[in-house]
Amino acid sequence: MKSVFLFLYYRPMKTEHVYIHFPFCISKCPYCDFFSVPLNDETIHNKYIEYLLKEIDNYDPVISNELKTLYFGGGTPSLLDPTSLKKILAKFEINARTEVTIEVNPASADLGKLISYRELGINRISIGSQSFLNGDLKTLGRAHSAEDIYECYENSRKAGFENINLDLIIGIPGQTTASVIYNVNEIIDLAPEHVSAYILTFYDNTPFTKKLEKGTLTKLEDDTEIEFFELISGILEEHGLNRYEISNFSRSGKQSKHNMNTWDFGNYIGLGASAHSFMDGRRWENPESIENWYYSVINRFTGYSESAITDEITLKREFVMLGLRKTEGMSIDSYNRYFKSDFLKEFENKLDHYFSNKTVLAVDGKLKLNPERFSIFNTIVSDIIF
Ligand code: SF4
Numbered sequence: 001m002k003s004v005f006l007f008l009y010y011r012p013m014k015t016e017h018v019y020i021h022f023p024f025c026i027s028k029c030p031y032c033d034f035f036s037v038p039l040n041d042e043t044i045h046n047k048y049i050e051y052l053l054k055e056i057d058n059y060d061p062v063i064s065n066e067l068k069t070l071y072f073g074g075g076t077p078s079l080l081d082p083t084s085l086k087k088i089l090a091k092f093e094i095n096a097r098t099e100v101t102i103e104v105n106p107a108s109a110d111l112g113k114l115i116s117y118r119e120l121g122i123n124r125i126s127i128g129s130q131s132f133l134n135g136d137l138k139t140l141g142r143a144h145s146a147e148d149i150y151e152c153y154e155n156s157r158k159a160g161f162e163n164i165n166l167d168l169i170i171g172i173p174g175q176t177t178a179s180v181i182y183n184v185n186e187i188i189d190l191a192p193e194h195v196s197a198y199i200l201t202f203y204d205n206t207p208f209t210k211k212l213e214k215g216t217l218t219k220l221e222d223d224t225e226i227e228f229f230e231l232i233s234g235i236l237e238e239h240g241l242n243r244y245e246i247s248n249f250s251r252s253g254k255q256s257k258h259n260m261n262t263w264d265f266g267n268y269i270g271l272g273a274s275a276h277s278f279m280d281g282r283r284w285e286n287p288e289s290i291e292n293w294y295y296s297v298i299n300r301f302t303g304y305s306e307s308a309i310t311d312e313i314t315l316k317r318e319f320v321m322l323g324l325r326k327t328e329g330m331s332i333d334s335y336n337r338y339f340k341s342d343f344l345k346e347f348e349n350k351l352d353h354y355f356s357n358k359t360v361l362a363v364d365g366k367l368k369l370n371p372e373r374f375s376i377f378n379t380i381v382s383d384i385i386f
Contacts, residue, residue, distance in 0.1 A: 012267065013279075014064040015268055015269055015279065016064040016067050016069070017258065019073060019268055020077070020270075021073055021272030021273060022073070023036050023272065023274060024048075024074070024075050024076060024079055025039065025075055025079075025105070025143075026108060029142060030207035030211075032206065034074070035274035039079055044290070048272075048273075048290065051297045054297050056092075056271060058297065058301075059269050062302075063092070065093045066093045066094075067092050067093065069098065069101070071101045072085075072103065074103055076103070076108060077104075078102060078103065078108045078109040079108050082113060082117065085116075085117070096123075100123050101124040101126055102122050102126070104127050104156075105128050106127055106144040106148035107148045110155065111158060114155050114158075114159035115158075115160075118159045118161060123162075124256075125164050126164075126165040127166050129153075131168070131169060131183055132146045132149060133146060133183065136172045139172055141207075150190075153190055164192045164193055166190065167197075168187065168198070169198055170198065170232065171228065172200060173218055173220065174218075175220060180228045180232060184231075188235065194241075195250070197232055197247055197248075199225045202219060233249070243327055243371065245263065246325045262322065263322045264331075265334070270286065271286075272293070274286055277303050279303075279304050281310055282308070283307070284304075315339075316385065317385045320335070324367065329361075329363070329366035330366060331365060332344065332366065347385070350384045351384065354384065358370060359380060360380070369381075
């Protein structure tokens with residue numbers, strides 16, 4: 001009876017981290033697994049904003065008065081007009097210390113829009129560049145060209161952005177060592193504060209995977225992808241973009257606070273269709289359908305009151321997997337406090353082997369994966385915690 005009571009009346013602490021999902025795109029990229037739909041009807045856009053505002057109100061009891069991070073992701077949030085953004089931003093307390101990021105498709109952000117974003121308090125731009133070669137972009141089915149990236153980057157600087165991320169995809173079919181080096185050199189020349197580099201994933205049921213199965217598209221060998229990643233990583237680090245997480249590089253002090261909160265197992269609320277949230281051990285996902293999400297918003301469903309706490313074993317695995325992604329490692333103290341446990345004792349049997357061959361290191365209260373072994377991250381982490 002007691003547990004039922006707690007489940008019904010549970011209300012978590014307030015979070016200072018909010019993610020907002022805008023699921024519309026110019027067109028659907030054939031490799032994409034995110035929830036996104038082509039935006040071809042302005043009335044849908046307006047209704048979506050109206051419901052986002054309602055959902056923010058629904059979650060008001062658990063959103064802090066002052067935010068540390070606010071992240072507009074997608075989809076393509078740069079399709080949002082500044083007037084809609086202004087209405088959303090007016091719902092939150094943000095100040096100069098709040099990291100406010102918006103993901104931008106290079107083809108959908110002109111100078112006027114970027115200036116408005118900056119004036120509204122957005123201070124970080126994440127440009128979905130992916131590659132600086134039009135051939136790669138065509139293969140990926142992207143709606144932008146290399147020229148759009150340069151223009152968007154230059155306009156972002158003109159608009160006053162001092163914190164810019166560029167995305168890079170590695171493992172694009174047909175990619176060569178020369179094209180990888182070309183891409184990383186273009187990044188070095190532009191000198192962004194942050195780079196996210198990801199190996200292309202072939203998700204089930206995407207047009208890319210179907211082509212792969214039919215044999216009309218060829219995936220690079222896994223070893224080649226890793227070799228390309230290491231090549232890029234080395235060049236970025238030589239130029240002051242330090243790897244602070246498996247896939248992320250930044251200049252000093254420019255790590256993504258939004259992402260760091262996730263890897264540090266911090267609470268956050270995700271708003272919008274398909275957005276994920278994590279609060280005090282409870283994880284939930286909003287409906288992955290705009291109509292179903294409308295229904296949940298109008299009926300005032302809030303994940304923290306509807307979802308059960310995740311079992312402890314799963315939470316422990318998530319904590320370790322997320323923490324070890326960072327080059328600084330996972331805080332052993334935080335683990336022990338969170339789970340009222342002794343991590344080094346709990347995993348002693350598994351860790352001894354990895355300590356002795358220096359795959360895993362315990363330094364200054366942090367458990368770190370040797371960066372040279374990041375390429376086999378999944379194997380090592382699974383072995384330790386499963
Ligand atoms: S722009 Fe991004 S979210 Fe939209 S379809 Fe392409 S990869 Fe997916």
